[in-house]
Amino acid sequence: MNWETLDIIVHRFYFFVEGGIILYVFVINSIYLSLTVMALVSMRRHHAPFSRAEREALMRSPLMPAISIIVPSYNEAKTVEQSVSGMLKLDYPDYEVIVVNDGSQDATLQVLIEAFHLYKSARAPIGTLATKPVRRVYQSADPVRLVVVDKHNGGKADAINAGINMASSPLVMVVDSDSIIDRAGLLEMVKPYLEDPERVVAVGGTVRAVNDCEVRDGRVVRITTSSSMLANFQAVEYMRAFYGGRVGFSLLNCLLIISGAFGLFKREAVLEAGGFEHSTVGEDMEMIVRLHHLYLDRRQAYRIVYVADPVCWTEVPQTLKILQRQRRRWQRGTVESLWRHREMLLNPRYKLVGMFAFPYFLFFEMFGPAVELLGYVLTVLGLVFRIIAPEVGLLFFSVSIVFGVLLSTSAVLLEELTTLRYPSWRDSLKLFAAAVLENLGFRQLLTWWRVQGLWEGLKGKRGGWGIMERRGFKTAAPQPGRASG
Numbered sequence: 001m002n003w004e005t006l007d008i009i010v011h012r013f014y015f016f017v018e019g020g021i022i023l024y025v026f027v028i029n030s031i032y033l034s035l036t037v038m039a040l041v042s043m044r045r046h047h048a049p050f051s052r053a054e055r056e057a058l059m060r061s062p063l064m065p066a067i068s069i070i071v072p073s074y075n076e077a078k079t080v081e082q083s084v085s086g087m088l089k090l091d092y093p094d095y096e097v098i099v100v101n102d103g104s105q106d107a108t109l110q111v112l113i114e115a116f117h118l119y120k121s122a123r124a125p126i127g128t129l130a131t132k133p134v135r136r137v138y139q140s141a142d143p144v145r146l147v148v149v150d151k152h153n154g155g156k157a158d159a160i161n162a163g164i165n166m167a168s169s170p171l172v173m174v175v176d177s178d179s180i181i182d183r184a185g186l187l188e189m190v191k192p193y194l195e196d197p198e199r200v201v202a203v204g205g206t207v208r209a210v211n212d213c214e215v216r217d218g219r220v221v222r223i224t225t226s227s228s229m230l231a232n233f234q235a236v237e238y239m240r241a242f243y244g245g246r247v248g249f250s251l252l253n254c255l256l257i258i259s260g261a262f263g264l265f266k267r268e269a270v271l272e273a274g275g276f277e278h279s280t281v282g283e284d285m286e287m288i289v290r291l292h293h294l295y296l297d298r299r300q301a302y303r304i305v306y307v308a309d310p311v312c313w314t315e316v317p318q319t320l321k322i323l324q325r326q327r328r329r330w331q332r333g334t335v336e337s338l339w340r341h342r343e344m345l346l347n348p349r350y351k352l353v354g355m356f357a358f359p360y361f362l363f364f365e366m367f368g369p370a371v372e373l374l375g376y377v378l379t380v381l382g383l384v385f386r387i388i389a390p391e392v393g394l395l396f397f398s399v400s401i402v403f404g405v406l407l408s409t410s411a412v413l414l415e416e417l418t419t420l421r422y423p424s425w426r427d428s429l430k431l432f433a434a435a436v437l438e439n440l441g442f443r444q445l446l447t448w449w450r451v452q453g454l455w456e457g458l459k460g461k462r463g464g465w466g467i468m469e470r471r472g473f474k475t476a477a478p479q480p481g482r483a484s485g
Helices: 003-046 052-060 080-087 108-116 156-166 185-189 191-195 229-251 267-272 283-298 320-340 348-366 368-384 390-417 425-459
Strands: 067-073 095-102 118-121 134-140 146-151 171-175 179-181 200-209 214-216 219-222 262-266 303-314
Touching: 003 229, 003 348, 003 368, 003 390, 052 185, 067 080, 067 156, 080 095, 080 108, 080 179, 095 108, 095 156, 108 118, 108 134, 108 146, 118 146, 146 156, 156 171, 156 267, 156 283, 171 267, 185 191, 185 200, 185 303, 191 200, 191 303, 200 229, 200 283, 229 303, 229 320, 229 390, 229 425, 262 267, 267 283, 283 303, 283 320, 283 348, 320 348, 320 425, 348 368, 368 390, 368 425, 390 425
Parallel strands: 067 095, 067 171, 095 146, 200 303
Antiparallel strands: 118 134, 134 146, 171 262, 179 303, 200 262, 214 219
16 A cells, blocks of 8 residues: 555545534534524523512412422531521421431531531431431421431432431422522422422422622522632533523423432432432432333323522532542443433334433433544644645534534523523623633533543443532621522
């Protein structure tokens, strides 16, 4: 084989591979843009949170279903008091808070004991899900419905299952212990269940970045963007994921993930599914896929819904080290969840879940980072060695970076046109700037980390609780006034 023949082969290889990658990236971004447009139409048409009069009527109604809020906790001493304080002051007529201390190695349990005047209780679990042994159960001497379960370390899914065993309500909500729920969050979250109690088995809300927002008495009293651009990049990323993808998939009843930081479930459905899975780091996604699997196998009518109005505020990583661990773990969870339920792939038995959502997550969410990374590498090498024309390289970067900017700015615009959580125009401009800048390095870095997580997932790497360095909430000065919800 002479050099001329080899050169022809290389150029043809680049032509087909580069063209295929460009088409791939164009298709994935087009699907996401279509879902975002669907979200805009849906939220503009149906964005109708409860009015004040409706809230007051619901608060007085004896027919509102009871909710058990389950708060799995591991080494959360810096934030757990504020979070639990906020959860105990929500606008909802009948709920309890169950904090599960999963063998924390810091002062999480002691903080809870001192802050809420806990005493050892004889309350026993009523569920039978297998978990690590429970050491003891506490209840508060204060007039609040707070239960604290202290158990041996078993991971987040194990802690959630221990909380479900202790729960006495027909609905259970899973919330991270570093999070703060808007005051009307429970009322807005339960809305789909009130409208369709027979079919709705799970509801997901919106998760937002709380970094540098001001918190007082467990409530977000001033919403603002962060001084950390890394946190603002994630704030935009969360908007894109929740307002774009999840609204669209929810409309089609093929939503495959509800955030483990803020999800409401029918307790009976979770028990029928066998509880949260211990052997995956993506227990939130795996549970939702398993519920789809279970109900479609039974040919039983059901709905899994995302609603944008209820917001849970959570601290996002502000160091690259912690963010890398988080994103690799999330990607491993996607691999594990899809592999466990692989029989659903392109199987007409599973309707849109099997024919659309599952292939989308497999080919775009799971393998997408690897294809995108390959595209960057081949495009740069092709331009350096003059294997491809500059126009081809420009086309690739246009469909990947320019399209990415369009998606991110569309998500911020969607926020401005609907919920408008950030009241200051300066914050809006900052978010639009982050929506542009995150595509110029940050997203590529996330792509590399997700490829690492993909590889770890394919190799079968196991893991437990993710390590998260908490800064704690920014505490506002004690004064009466404004609240977020």
